[in-house]
Amino acid sequence: MTSFFEATFAMLIFPGGLFALAAGLMLKGVDRKAVARLQRRVGPPLYQPALDVLKLTVKETLIPHTANELAFKLAPVLGLSGVLLTAAVMPIGGVWNGVTGMKDLLVLLYLLPLPAMALMIAGSASSSPYGALGFSREMVVMFAYEMPLIASFLAVAVRVGGTGGSMFALDSIINYQMAHGPMIFDPIMLPAFIAMLLFIPGTMGAGLFDIPEAEPEVIEGPLLEYSGPLLAMFQLMSAVKLVVVVELVVALFMPNGLGGNVLVNLVWHLFKCLALMLVAVTVFRASTGRLRLEQGFTFFVKYTSPLALASLGLAYMLR
Amino acid sequence: MLPFLKVLARNLRQGPSTDPFPFAPTYTPARFRGRAELDAEQCILCGICRHVCAAGAIQFRAAEDGSGMEFRVWHNSCTYCGLCAHYCPTKAIRMTNDWHLSHKGEDMYSFAETKFVKLGQCAECGATIQPRPAAIVEKLGARYPERFMLCPKCKRETLANHAASRKVIRVEEAR
Amino acid sequence: MLNKFINKIAPRSPWLYRLNAGSCNGCDVELATVALIPRYDVERLGCKYCGSPRHADIVLISGPLTSRVRDKVLRVYDEIPHPKVTLACGACPVSGGVYRDSYTVNSPIDQYIPIDVVVPGCPPRPHAIIEGVALALEIWRKRLEEGTCSRS
Numbered sequence: 161m162t163s164f165f166e167a168t169f170a171m172l173i174f175p176g177g178l179f180a181l182a183a184g185l186m187l188k189g190v191d192r193k194a195v196a197r198l199q200r201r202v203g204p205p206l207y208q209p210a211l212d213v214l215k216l217t218v219k220e221t222l223i224p225h226t227a228n229e230l231a232f233k234l235a236p237v238l239g240l241s242g243v244l245l246t247a248a249v250m251p252i253g254g255v256w257n258g259v260t261g262m263k264d265l266l267v268l269l270y271l272l273p274l275p276a277m278a279l280m281i282a283g284s285a286s287s288s289p290y291g292a293l294g295f296s297r298e299m300v301v302m303f304a305y306e307m308p309l310i311a312s313f314l315a316v317a318v319r320v321g322g323t324g325g326s327m328f329a330l331d332s333i334i335n336y337q338m339a340h341g342p343m344i345f346d347p348i349m350l351p352a353f354i355a356m357l358l359f360i361p362g363t364m365g366a367g368l369f370d371i372p373e374a375e376p377e378v379i380e381g382p383l384l385e386y387s388g389p390l391l392a393m394f395q396l397m398s399a400v401k402l403v404v405v406v407e408l409v410v411a412l413f414m415p416n417g418l419g420g421n422v423l424v425n426l427v428w429h430l431f432k433c434l435a436l437m438l439v440a441v442t443v444f445r446a447s448t449g450r451l452r453l454e455q456g457f458t459f460f461v462k463y464t465s466p467l468a469l470a471s472l473g474l475a476y477m478l479r
Numbered sequence: 480m481l482p483f484l485k486v487l488a489r490n491l492r493q494g495p496s497t498d499p500f501p502f503a504p505t506y507t508p509a510r511f512r513g514r515a516e517l518d519a520e521q522c523i524l525c526g527i528c529r530h531v532c533a534a535g536a537i538q539f540r541a542a543e544d545g546s547g548m549e550f551r552v553w554h555n556s557c558t559y560c561g562l563c564a565h566y567c568p569t570k571a572i573r574m575t576n577d578w579h580l581s582h583k584g585e586d587m588y589s590f591a592e593t594k595f596v597k598l599g600q601c602a603e604c605g606a607t608i609q610p611r612p613a614a615i616v617e618k619l620g621a622r623y624p625e626r627f628m629l630c631p632k633c634k635r636e637t638l639a640n641h642a643a644s645r646k647v648i649r650v651e652e653a654r
Numbered sequence: 655m656l657n658k659f660i661n662k663i664a665p666r667s668p669w670l671y672r673l674n675a676g677s678c679n680g681c682d683v684e685l686a687t688v689a690l691i692p693r694y695d696v697e698r699l700g701c702k703y704c705g706s707p708r709h710a711d712i713v714l715i716s717g718p719l720t721s722r723v724r725d726k727v728l729r730v731y732d733e734i735p736h737p738k739v740t741l742a743c744g745a746c747p748v749s750g751g752v753y754r755d756s757y758t759v760n761s762p763i764d765q766y767i768p769i770d771v772v773v774p775g776c777p778p779r780p781h782a783i784i785e786g787v788a789l790a791l792e793i794w795r796k797r798l799e800e801g802t803c804s805r806s
Contacts, residue, residue, distance in 0.1 A: 192697070200490045204496045208667065208700055215664040215711070218657070218798065220735035222708060379705035387708040387735040399738035447483040500781050501788050511779075534745065534752050534776070556749035558776035578779050581786035583793070584740075584769035587748050587762075613795040 167248075175265070175407075176248030183430065184399030185209045188260020190434060191442050197339035198446035202247070209399060216392035219308040224287055224385050231285035236386070236393035239278025250407045251415070252429050253332050266315055266409065273307070276302045276363070277402045279372065282394070283382030304363040304460035308355040311468035312445040315342060315352040316412050319475040327468040334415045342414040348478060349413065351472035356409045358464045360440035363405055364398075367444030368451050377450075402441070406433045409440075462470055511576040512559045515552050519594040522569035524609050525547055528563035528572055537563060545607065547597040554580055554590050569615050601630035603637075661798040664685045667700040671710030671734065675727045677717030681744040685714055687696040688782050694780040701787065706731040712790050715767070718746035718753045719760040731767055735796050739790045741771040742782060748772055761766075774781065 189206040196203025200407075249264050249271070276298055283295030309366055316325050320336040343349040360367045373381045383394055411431050417425035451459060455461055500507050529537040536556040540549045552563075564572045582590050599610040608630045611620070622626025626637055671718075672685055688694045689703045704710055707730050719727060741764060745751035750761035763769060770793050773786035 196695065196697060197495065198487045198490055200493060200496045200692040201493045202698050204697050204700050211663055211667040211700060212669075212702075214660050215667040218660050218664055219711075219737075222735050224732065310775070381707070383709075384706045385708055391709060443484075443487065445489055495695070496692050497698065498781070500692050500694070501699065501784055505781055516781050534749075536749075553749065554774045555772060556745055556751060556754065557774065558752060560776075576670055578775070578782050579785060580775065580778075581771060581773040581782060582744070582766065583789070584772060587742075587764070587769065587772045589772070590772070606757060 170248045171244070175250055175252055176244050176246075179248035179374075180244060180400045181396060183433070184396070185213070185364045185436050186466065187402050187433065188263070188399045191437060191445070194438055194442045198442070213392045213395050216327065216387075216390045217389050219388040220392075221388035221390060223271075226287040226447070227385065228285045228287070228414055230359075231281055232385075235278045235282035235285060235388065237277045237398040237458075238281065238398065240393045242271060242274030242278065243397050245405055246332065246404045247400055247407070248276070248445060249330075249335055250404060251411050252426065261414050264330045265333070268330075269310065269313060272307070272404070272408075273302060273362075275397050277386050279294040279382040279394075281466050286382070286385035288385050290384045291380050291382055294372050294384070298382060299360065300453060300457055301365075301369065301371050304457045305359050305464070308460060309359055310466040310467040311465060311472050312356050312412070313360070315349065315468060315471040315475045318479060319343065319346070319349060319470065321479060328410060329333070334411065337415055342416050344413045348474045349471055351467040353409075353413050355464045355468035355471070358460075358467075360405050360409065360436070361444045362456075362460060362464075364402055364441055366441045367446075369444075371456050371457055385431040397459040402437065403433065406436050407442075409436055410459065484587065484604050490499045509576060510575040510576065512561045513576050513578040514554060514574075514580060514592065515557060515559075516564060516573050516575050516592060517550050517552070517596075518571045518573070519550070519596050521569045521611065521612050522550065522596045522610065523569055523571075523593075523615050524596055524598070525568045526570060527568065530568050531562045532557075533560055533562065534558045542576070542595070542623055545598075547595055549598055550592075550594045552592045554592065555587055569612065570619075592652040599628075601633055602628040603633040604630060656662050661795075662670030664798055665795040666709045667702075668787070668791055668794065669704045669709050670712050670787070671704055671707055673707075673713050673715045673727060673730060674716055674723075675717035675747065676723045677744070677746060678744045678760075681716035681746075682742065683781060684777040684780055685716065688783050693778075694784060696784060699791070701783075703713065707731075708735060710734045711738060712787060713738060713740045714739060714743050715747050715763060715769075716743040718750045718756075718758055718775075719763045719766070721758045721760060724760050726765070728766055736795065739770045739794045739797070740767060741773065741786050741790050742769045743772070743773050744778060745774055748774070751776055752755065752784070779798065 173179060184205065188209040189204075192208060193203040193206055223232055243375060246268065249267060275334065279298050280295045283291040316333060320333050321327070337343055344353055361367055363369065365373050373383060383391065410429065414432060419425075420430045499574055500531055522605070524539070527537065529539060534556045536553045536558075538551045538553075540551065542549060559574070561574045564570070564574045596610060598607045601608050603623065616624055626634060629637060670689075672682065674682055675769070688696050713731065713734060742748055746753065747761060747763040748768065750759050753759045754761065762765070769785050771790045773782050775782055778786070
């Protein structure tokens with residue numbers, strides 16, 4: 161069990177808190193720059209998302225008089241604190257092993273939908289028809305991508321094996337991969353990895369899966385009525401969420417560091433996150449259009465879930 | 480398979496194709512139709528520009544002392560179609576290729592090209608007539624330049640005197 | 655101190671919102687060109703087109719404000735949080751352009767909405783729109799430093 165001091169440090173500074181915020185804003189900036197480059201544009205500076213957030217703090221906050229004010233104001237707080245908490249329990253291979261001795265994979269399963277839940281609350285609290293549409297779309301997409309997520313989690317956990325509680329502990333997963341090589345080179349786990357690669361754009365709403373916040377269709381859906389600092393919190397939430405999902409895939413499939421140096425491992429970890437984001441988010445955002453809601457749903461049910469389930473079945477049989 | 484990846488790779492290789500405009504000057508085509516400009520020396524105040532202007536941007540106002548007309552094209556109403564320049568008989572109106580026209584809101588009603596066109600004077604009696612710039616004299620009044628500079632009344636008189644002196648019309652023979 | 659810093663850097667992240675006040679779509683096409691075509695990449699200035707008026711900083715108004723949309727335009731304009739800057743795109747919002755004498759047209763638009771920047775043209779060139787946005791940024795910066803807004 162970790163001490164109170166360690167837990168606070170993990171929450172506020174590293175790997176949650178400030179580190180996650182900085183990494184998220186940086187990843188977002190790289191994402192926007194890379195999308196611009198892939199489309200033959202120059203693009204904004206790398207620190208543009210940070211500028212956006214700072215700018216939003218000086219804007220006026222407007223709250224619709226028909227909105228449920230409490231839920232409207234609390235939704236971004238819930239979302240941001242949720243993802244920061246998720247970032248705090250996320251282990252970084254070779255640097256920090258996360259909260260030891262807990263079934264944190266199950267905790268993650270409950271924490272990961274928090275930003276989506278916050279968006280749902282935001283959409284329904286804003287009393288706008290577009291917000292309601294965004295709410296329903298967010299929910300359908302969440303149902304679609306939860307299935308491959310859970311299956312991939314189970315596949316990894318079954319592959320690692322172990323007894324009882326240690327089966328769902330992230331540190332045992334990382335220790336297994338330190339000993340046996342990363343999961344990504346394991347042919348059995350490859351389908352699950354591909355499923356997770358598709359889960360990232362799904363949950364981040366990138367490219368094909370930009371369904372709940374489709375700007376031309378439901379004018380940013382749940383975020384429609386938000387302005388000023390509350391919108392800034394949603395921006396931060398989305399940035400940290402990007403870090404969290406990318407770090408999750410890194411932790412599950414390729415947490416291996418480069419030797420014993422903590423700093424080198426940290427840089428290597430960030431590099432892996434960056435590469436994963438470029439593959440899973442940027443390319444989608446730069447090149448694909450948006451699927452319709454039912455197409456997006458069918459995509460996850462038809463292609464992504466079977467991939468993850470195949471890994472799970474193989475891992476279970478070869479246990 | 481996945482042809483868009485090829486496109487993306489090509490885009491990365493070719494680099495940005497962005498015009499450096501706000502930070503560096505950009506290319507403007509020579510015949511780009513920008514702000515309309517009047518050369519007051521060439522204008523004969525025929526008013527065809529005002530007549531053909533689709534947007535009603537061109538106005539003429541008489542000066543209070545009667546010495547001339549004020550020509551005005553309001554850029555905020557102009558559609559930059561170039562009809563005025565096309566129909567101008569003396570090519571006094573010209574579409575420049577200047578498109579740096581954005582301005583602050585408080586200037587929006589005064590953002591116009593204003594030129595004062597002086598009226599001409601009859602060479603004989605001094606009455607005000609339309610201006611007679613050199614270019615239009617060469618073009619339209621080349622045969623009788625001195626008669627071209629007169630007011631209608633004086634012109635009639637000179638014509639009548641001329642006819643009488645030349646005895647062009649012989650009243651008896653015509654009868 | 656912090657506020658001063660934010661006021662200094664805030665104009666580097668303007669979010670644009672297109673408000674079509676009965677435009678013929680000529681200006682809207684040019685605005686879309688500014689946004690989407692790599693050649694006139696407006697994201698270099700930190701701009702982003704946003705779908706919701708609540709997120710907007712710079713409002714790009716096109717069209718002569720027809721009677722049909724007048725009330726809706728005014729309502730949407732009120733939804734935009736301060737401080738905001740208004741940019742009138744094209745001839746129509748200021749003078750009515752070729753629609754100036756129509757009985758359904760309510761231009762000049764500054765009877766209803768304060769206009770900060772005007773970009774003349776029918777439609778304006780994409781470069782001219784970018785120039786107008788740059789001018790609007792200066793006005794926005796000044797407004798942030800003085801703490802005034804277009805309402806005052």
